[in-house]
Amino acid sequence: MQYPNNIKKEFTKLSVSHSNRGMNLESALNSSNEYYLRKDIALIYKKPTPIGIVDVSYKNHKKTIEKAYFKEQSTLDYNGLYNGKYIEFDAKETLNKTSFPLSNVHEHQTIQIRNVIKHGGIVFLIIRMNNINYLLTGEDYIHYIDTEKRKSISYDYIKEKAYIIKEAYQPQLDYLKIVDKIYFKGE
Amino acid sequence: MQYPNNIKKEFTKLSVSHSNRGMNLESALNSSNEYYLRKDIALIYKKPTPIGIVDVSYKNHKKTIEKAYFKEQSTLDYNGLYNGKYIEFDAKETLNKTSFPLSNVHEHQTIQIRNVIKHGGIVFLIIRMNNINYLLTGEDYIHYIDTEKRKSISYDYIKEKAYIIKEAYQPQLDYLKIVDKIYFKGE
Numbered sequence: 001m002q003y004p005n006n007i008k009k010e011f012t013k014l015s016v017s018h019s020n021r022g023m024n025l026e027s028a029l030n031s032s033n034e035y036y037l038r039k040d041i042a043l044i045y046k047k048p049t050p051i052g053i054v055d056v057s058y059k060n061h062k063k064t065i066e067k068a069y070f071k072e073q074s075t076l077d078y079n080g081l082y083n084g085k086y087i088e089f090d091a092k093e094t095l096n097k098t099s100f101p102l103s104n105v106h107e108h109q110t111i112q113i114r115n116v117i118k119h120g121g122i123v124f125l126i127i128r129m130n131n132i133n134y135l136l137t138g139e140d141y142i143h144y145i146d147t148e149k150r151k152s153i154s155y156d157y158i159k160e161k162a163y164i165i166k167e168a169y170q171p172q173l174d175y176l177k178i179v180d181k182i183y184f185k186g187e
Numbered sequence: 188m189q190y191p192n193n194i195k196k197e198f199t200k201l202s203v204s205h206s207n208r209g210m211n212l213e214s215a216l217n218s219s220n221e222y223y224l225r226k227d228i229a230l231i232y233k234k235p236t237p238i239g240i241v242d243v244s245y246k247n248h249k250k251t252i253e254k255a256y257f258k259e260q261s262t263l264d265y266n267g268l269y270n271g272k273y274i275e276f277d278a279k280e281t282l283n284k285t286s287f288p289l290s291n292v293h294e295h296q297t298i299q300i301r302n303v304i305k306h307g308g309i310v311f312l313i314i315r316m317n318n319i320n321y322l323l324t325g326e327d328y329i330h331y332i333d334t335e336k337r338k339s340i341s342y343d344y345i346k347e348k349a350y351i352i353k354e355a356y357q358p359q360l361d362y363l364k365i366v367d368k369i370y371f372k373g374e
Contacts, residue, residue: 043302045262048237051252065238065255075232079266084307086273115230120271 025091025128029078032171036082042176044080044087047073075112076123082176083184086121088112089175093128099152100127102145110145113138122183126165126175127158134162135178212278212315212360216265219358223269229363231267231274234260262299263310269363270371273308275299276362280315286339287314289332297332300325309370313352313362314345321349322365 029046036042054067076090092104105125116123116138123138136153140161144153163178216233223229241254263277279291292312303310303325310325323340327348331340350365 040302040305043262043299043306043308048235048260050235051238051255063257065252065257068238068252068255070250070252073235075230081273081275081303081306081308084273086268086271086308088268112230115227116268118227119230119268121230121268121273 025093025126025133028133028167028172029091029126029175032173032175033078033080035171036176042080042082042087044078044082046078047075049073072106072108074108076109082122082179085183086116087123087179088116088121089124089126091126091128096152097130097155099154100129100158101152103151105141110142114142117142122179124179126173127162129155129158133165133167133173133175134158135165135175135182136162137182212280212313212320215320215354215359216278216313216362219360219362220265220267222358223363229267229269229274231265231269233265234262236260259293259295261295263296269309269366272370273303274310274366275303275308276311276313278313278315283339284317284342286341287316287345288339290338292328297329301329304329309366311366313360314349316342316345320352320354320360320362321345322352322362322369323349324369 026046033042033044033046036044050071050073051065051068052071053065054069055065057064057066076088078090079086079088081087090105090109092100094100094104113123125136125138125141127134127136136158141153144157144161163182165173165175165178168174213233220229220231220233223231237258237260238252238255239258240252241256242252244251244253263275265277266273266275268274277292277296279287281287281291300310312323312325312328314321314323323345328340331344331348350369352360352362352365355361
């Protein structure tokens with residue numbers, strides 16, 4: 001099949017632009033976590049999405065789910081162990097260019113962030129915004145929502161407080177480098 | 188409907204014996220974890236069982252799973268944060284009275300136990316056997332499988348090394364009391 005020249009170009013452009021943007025945030029984090037595991041750096045996993053099972057069937061001793069629905073996670077999506085410390089975080093993407101809408105963070109997730117801080121764990125959000133990946137600490141997140149009482153976090157606050165996680169080949173998002181910088185400074 | 192006397196008695200006996208045995212281990216642990224959360228003692232959750240989705244449908248903007256199957260967890264089932272420390276464990280029940288069959292612990296779970304120890308976390312198994320709940324540390328578990336090379340852990344080893352978690356009203360299984368004793372002795 002032959003395409004007119006202008007369509008061919010469009011295809012090429014799209015494909016290049018897509019590869020520049022890289023995978024979506026979740027895939028990038030999953031592949032980074034697999035890298036950390038393989039290299040014996042950290043044990044960090046994405047929790048499976050909880051489901052409510054409506055109906056199951058049994059066939060040849062195998063249980064199959066015939067109907068179910070997605071439920072909300074009570075915690076953040078990722079947690080694990082790094083350098084003897086408990087780590088928990090969530091990944092959020094927004095197409096909004098000027099502010100991060102707080103509707104992206106559910107109320108129980110904000111409670112969980114407060115709880116992890118209180119119990120001595122490391123907790124943060126990884127926010128992809130304007131094609132940049134930011135790590136915003138739980139402490140800076142809580143400080144903002146407690147003092148600003150707004151429905152979104154301004155991009156200025158994110159640029160001021162959050163740390164940029166640069167994309168690379170392996171691991172694709174080396175967020176533990178930022179964790180080292182923030183939480184293990186003296187070590 | 189009237190039952191002959193002997194059947195009635197049998198029913199009563201069964202029902203009493205069931206209530207004495209208490210809930211199954213998973214329910215007891217979930218209710219204990221809810222207690223720890225409510226009382227602000229620890230943040231420990233059972234991970235959702237991972238599933239492989241085969242088919243979904245959309246109706247009124249709601250996504251429903253139409254077919255899926257259960258997958259194996261890569262980690263132990265429970266993890267969280269207690270007293271600034273990472274905790275991970277799994278719950279195992281056996282009806283075997285003289286030994287704990289190692290087929291209850293999947294190979295990737297044993298790898299995970301080794302990994303958590305290596306990265307400085309707290310890891311253990313809670314084993315219900317002969318109606319008693321035992322906490323066996325990851326270290327004692329690994330020591331046994333590395334030195335004994337057997338297909339089960341003898342009940343004698345469990346009685347010697349593991350700690351008994353007594354059942355109570357609230358929390359039903361206060362396993363963190365044992366964790367305090369083992370891992371926070373000096374504090």
